[in-house]
Amino acid sequence: MNRVSKCLYFQNKNMLKNTFLYVLYYTLAVLLLMLLPIIFKGLRIGGNAYGKSNFYLPAGIFTFAYIVSTYKETFNYLLLFGNTRKTIFISSIVTNTAMSLLLAVISLISTFVEAPIANWFGYDSIGTDLLDFIYQSNSWASKLLFIAAFLILLAAFSMLYGALSYKLGKVFTIVFWVAFGVAFVSLPIVAANSKLNFIIIAIDLFFCFEASNGILLASINFILLALIFSSLTYLLSRRQPQVD
Amino acid sequence: MSEVLLETNMLTKNYGDVYALKDFTVKLDCNKIYGFLGRNGAGKTTFLNIVSSRIFATDGEVKIFGQDSFNSQEILSKICYMPEKNLFIGTMRVVEILKSAALFYNGFDMQYAQELCTKFGLQTKKKYKALSRGYESILRIVIGLASRASLTIFDEPVLGLDAAVRDMFYRELIEDYTNHPRSFIISTHLIEESANMFEEVVIIKEGSLVKQLPVDELKEMARYVSGKAASVDEAVAGLNLIHSETVGATKICAIFDRLDDEKLKKLTRADLDLSPIPVQKLFIYLTSNN
Numbered sequence: 001m002n003r004v005s006k007c008l009y010f011q012n013k014n015m016l017k018n019t020f021l022y023v024l025y026y027t028l029a030v031l032l033l034m035l036l037p038i039i040f041k042g043l044r045i046g047g048n049a050y051g052k053s054n055f056y057l058p059a060g061i062f063t064f065a066y067i068v069s070t071y072k073e074t075f076n077y078l079l080l081f082g083n084t085r086k087t088i089f090i091s092s093i094v095t096n097t098a099m100s101l102l103l104a105v106i107s108l109i110s111t112f113v114e115a116p117i118a119n120w121f122g123y124d125s126i127g128t129d130l131l132d133f134i135y136q137s138n139s140w141a142s143k144l145l146f147i148a149a150f151l152i153l154l155a156a157f158s159m160l161y162g163a164l165s166y167k168l169g170k171v172f173t174i175v176f177w178v179a180f181g182v183a184f185v186s187l188p189i190v191a192a193n194s195k196l197n198f199i200i201i202a203i204d205l206f207f208c209f210e211a212s213n214g215i216l217l218a219s220i221n222f223i224l225l226a227l228i229f230s231s232l233t234y235l236l237s238r239r240q241p242q243v244d
Numbered sequence: 245m246s247e248v249l250l251e252t253n254m255l256t257k258n259y260g261d262v263y264a265l266k267d268f269t270v271k272l273d274c275n276k277i278y279g280f281l282g283r284n285g286a287g288k289t290t291f292l293n294i295v296s297s298r299i300f301a302t303d304g305e306v307k308i309f310g311q312d313s314f315n316s317q318e319i320l321s322k323i324c325y326m327p328e329k330n331l332f333i334g335t336m337r338v339v340e341i342l343k344s345a346a347l348f349y350n351g352f353d354m355q356y357a358q359e360l361c362t363k364f365g366l367q368t369k370k371k372y373k374a375l376s377r378g379y380e381s382i383l384r385i386v387i388g389l390a391s392r393a394s395l396t397i398f399d400e401p402v403l404g405l406d407a408a409v410r411d412m413f414y415r416e417l418i419e420d421y422t423n424h425p426r427s428f429i430i431s432t433h434l435i436e437e438s439a440n441m442f443e444e445v446v447i448i449k450e451g452s453l454v455k456q457l458p459v460d461e462l463k464e465m466a467r468y469v470s471g472k473a474a475s476v477d478e479a480v481a482g483l484n485l486i487h488s489e490t491v492g493a494t495k496i497c498a499i500f501d502r503l504d505d506e507k508l509k510k511l512t513r514a515d516l517d518l519s520p521i522p523v524q525k526l527f528i529y530l531t532s533n534n
Contacts, residue, residue, distance in 0.1 A: 003317055006347050076331045079298065081348035082320040082393075238315075242298040244329045 007083055007091035011074065015066075015099050022062050023106055026055075030114075034121045052127045053114055056107035056147045063103065063151055064158045067096060071162025076242060085238050092159060093230060100151035108144045134207075135215040142215045149222035156226035156233070163236040166243060247274040248310065249395060249427045250295065255304035257290050257451075264290040266451040268304070272429070272444075274394075277421060279442035279459075280431040283531050287451040288431040289328065292399050295429075296325035308395070324349060324393035326384040328400040334373030338366060338383060342390075351392035360386045360416070364409065377404035385413055389420050397429045402438075410434070414441050436524040449531045459523075465503070466521040467511070470496040475515045483507065486529040498529050 001009070030053060078088045111129060118124075131143055138146075164172045191200050206221050208214035248271060255268040265287045272278055282288045293299045295306060297315055306313050313319045332341055338361070346352040361368050364382045366375075375383065381403050388396045402410045418441060421428065432438050439445070439459055447454040455462070469476055473495040480497045487498035498521055501507065511518050521529075 003321065003348075010344055010347060073333050077333050077344075080325070080327070080331045081345065082296075082323055082325070083348070084297070084315045084317045084320060086315065087317055239300060241300060242293070242331075244331070 003083055003087045004090050007078055007087055008094055010078070011091050011095040012098065014070070014074075015095050016102075018066060019062075019099055019102060022066075026058060034118070034123065038121065052129050053110060054130045055110040056104065056150065057130070059103040059107055060151060060154045063096075063100065063154045064161075066099075067155055067158035068162050068165070071159065072166050072243070075166065075237075075240075076244075079242055085240060089234050089237055096155035096159060097152055100155050101148055103151055104144055104148035107147050108140060111140075111143070131215065134209065135218075138215055142219075145219045146215045146222075149219035149226075153222040153226040153229070156229035159233045160229045160236075163233045163240070167236060167240060169243075248272070249274040249276075249308065251307045252291075253305050253307075255291070255294065255306060256302050257287075257294060257299070258302050263451050265294070265301070268448075268451060268453055270446060270453055270456060272427070272446075274427050275425045276443045277417075277428040277430065277441060279435075279438060279445040280429060280448065281435055281445055281527055281531075282431075282448035286448045286531070288448055289399055290451075291448070292325065292327070292397050292429065292431060296320070296323055296397060298325070298327075321348075321350075322394040323397065324388055324391035324395070325397040326388040326399065326401065328403060330380065332372045332380075332383070335371060337369055337371050338375070339368040341372060341383065342368065342387070345387045345391060349391040349393055353390050353392055356420075357386050357390035360389060363416075364412065378406070378409070381405055382409070385416075389416060392424055392426065395427045395429070397431075399431045400433070401430060402432065402434060410437065414438060417441060435527050436522060439523040447527065447530055454530055462526070463520060463523065466498065466500050466526045467503070468496055468498055468519045468521055469511055469516055470494060470519070471513075471516040475513070479511050479513065479516055486526075487532075498526070500526070500530070 074092070075088060078091075079085070129143075131138055131146060135146075161176070164176075187199075191197065204210065206218070206225075208217040208221065211217050250270070250272040252268055252270050255265050256263065257265040264285075268287070268291065280288045280291070290299070294301050295308065295313065297313060297320055300314070308319050309322065311319055336344075342354065342357050342361075345357075346354050358368070360366075364386070366379055366382050366386065370379075372380070372383070381401060382405070384398070385401055388398055388401070402413060405413070414437070417428070430438065430442070442459050444456065444458050445462060446456045457465070469480055471479075472493060473490060476495040476497050480499055483499045484501040485497055486500045489496050503511070
């Protein structure tokens with residue numbers, strides 16, 4: 001086994017264990033929420049409706065949280081055992097891509113199984129899948145591609161965040177979250193201001209909301225941006241001194 | 245002639261105006277135990293971090309086994325560096341850490357590691373974050389010894405260990421080194437008790453090399469000369485004087501010099517007392533700013 005394979009083995013083992021636990025706890029939480037109104041019949045307010053869970057959104061949050069929280073300790077640990085930065089980078093990219101694909105498959109499966117389960121509990125499964133709402137005429141294959149690309153982009157962004165946070169420390173974390181909060185709050189204002197609506201146009205172009213094959217084109221954009229993020233991460237980490 | 249383990253040339257590491265290492269040039273041979281000695285902030289850990297590619301030198305070069313070690317997977321695979329700082333994952337159990345060490349070091353002897361854990365009383369089911377400072381050091385010792393890496397580096401390996409456990413470590417290291425000869429670099433502040441373990445010592449002061457000598461030679465070169473001030477002054481004239489003090493009419497001088505027969509004859513006089521300098525004291529004299 002070469003060094004990349006060894007790092008992959010180590011990282012994949014941890015990733016699979018944590019992903020499995022996350023999916024398990026998430027599923028149990030959903031089942032518990034479904035059971036609560038049945039146990040406490042008085043809580044069943046507003047009929048028997050059950051909305052789509054859109055699992056890929058919490059999966060995205062998990063991807064970000066997992067990669068960011070493990071970046072430093074994994075980097076230091078693998079460096080300690082005589083692995084080069086390049087080896088660590090390659091194994092991290094492969095592991096994160098594998099995690100994204102795994103979560104994408106689970107997300108797709110969840111769209112098929114959640115309606116029958118909800119029905120079995122006595123709920124009427126209602127609501128639309130967010131992807132069906134945004135993009136028209138989607139096959140399950142195009143949805144899988146979109147979710148996988150979306151999670152790969154998030155994973156690449158999370159690695160870049162981790163690398164910047166490792167390099168710059170708390171300063172980066174504070175600046176990032178303040179900027180994120182300001183952007184989040186100001187986006188509706190920007191949308192309403194005709195002079196600044198190029199930002200909205202850029203978002204629209206990136207997500208290809210208007211295009212007929214928008215879901216596929218957006219997926220390609222996600223992958224391209226993920227490649228840019230990953231390249232930046234490599235440039236940052238290849239001469240990164242160890243931080244205790 | 246023994247094979248060269250490590251060679252640095254004008255190695256420099258600075259943080260702005262502060263130099264952690266300055267034009268540090270050293271050459272180490274394979275299959276020896278080296279002691280790296282220096283006061284706090286002398287540059288020992290910086291040197292070890294550069295050798296193991298944890299940090300990068302500002303200038304100069306490092307060659308390990310004849311190759312540039314900078315980010316070289318081939319070279320880094322041969323080095324087991326157990327730093328003073330905590331770099332293990334706190335939620336991992338000791339046994340899991342040992343398994344990952346076995347994954348990364350081809351020569352890792354898991355059976356020996358288990359034996360060492362038993363010998364040192366390290367519970368392998370415990371999580372790393374639950375270990376005391378002493379047991380953290382023991383885990384590093386276990387991995388360093390069981391890795392059987394071509395070059396094993398220990399930075400302050402006995403931190404938090406009591407005298408009995410420290411003694412066990414020294415014995416274990418010597419025994420394992422005898423059975424499986426390889427190279428060790430050990431940085432420590434506990435000079436007196438670990439001096440017998442080293443074959444050579446490298447003394448660093450303010451980022452520069454002060455001395456690199458075999459321990460036996462180091463001990464031979466260091467002598468206290470005491471007696472009446474005038475006699476002592478006359479006897480030590482022309483020798484490398486590293487310390488002197490006067491107590492009443494008696495003067496004590498510490499010399500550090502290669503003593504040939506002629507020089508030794510000059511010192512072995514009836515009115516002078518010649519005695520060895522403990523290694524710890526010698527280290528203080530050599531690294532003192534006074």
